[in-house]
């Protein structure tokens with residue numbers, strides 16, 4: 001991905017990692033369209049950050065994805081990058097009455113959402129001279145957090161999906177990049193209020209440096225995610241799972 005000269009749509013960028021990455025990519029020279037459901041935030045972002053564009057999208061709704069595709073590609077025919085950022089994370093207790101509702105919503109947003117986005121945007125991206133689909137997994141794709149079983153499972157599925165997608169698109173202009181964040185201080189599951197995980201700006205510094213240094217790397221892995229990403233290869237899976245078993249985030 002060329003961070004200096006891309007036209008990037010980020011569904012899931014009204015806050016957190018998505019918004020941070022949107023601002024960094026714009027600073028680096030790219031044209032950025034921020035997407036999300038909260039229209040008041042979209043309006044505030046457009047007002048506070050001249051040059052950032054916005055588009056309303058609910059990635060759980062196929063009609064909303066189709067409308068956003070028409071809107072964004074109509075206004076930005078040079079669109080060459082999709083970052084499927086939208087995600088939710090909630091505590092999941094299998095024996096709680098709310099479990100199934102949370103689990104189903106998590107699968108719809110975190111797994112079905114990116115799959116539907118890719119299906120909608122990939123044929124268009126293939127027509128560009130070069131293009132990027134960035135998926136967003138997590139260190140929890142590689143060792144699950146037992147407090148969020150469905151969330152962790154959706155992220156493992158996103159990793160697997162990304163690997164296959166990269167193979168299927170190998171002879172096209174579309175590269176597939178998987179962003180693998182560690183815990184980052186955002187409002188995803190109140191990590192920001194609890195001070196849990198990496199400060200967002202540090203995560204963005206390292207991520208942008210990696211994207212600049214290795215524009216064709218298949219995965220973006222900051223240092224803090226290595227203990228999860230490579231637990232199996234390092235032979236530390238069991239002890240890492242035991243560590244995560246004692247955590248809520």
Ligand SMILES: NC(=O)c1ccc[n+]([C@@H]2O[C@H](COP(=O)([O-])OP(=O)(O)OC[C@H]3O[C@@H](n4cnc5c(N)ncnc54)[C@H](OP(=O)(O)O)[C@@H]3O)[C@@H](O)[C@H]2O)c1
Pocket residue numbers: 011012013014015016017018035036037038039041057058059060085086087088089109136137138139180181182183184185186187188189191197
């Ligand atoms: N923070 C971490 O520790 C961490 C670690 C690993 C991976 N990640 C992943 O990073 C991504 C971003 O999370 P974050 O930490 O930045 O959390 P966040 O601040 O809560 O951001 C989540 C974003 O997703 C959007 N979103 C949620 N549901 C949506 C839907 N149905 N349609 C459209 N947009 C939707 C939200 O916008 P609206 O509410 O306006 O729609 C928001 O912009 C997620 O995929 C998350 O799983 C985060």
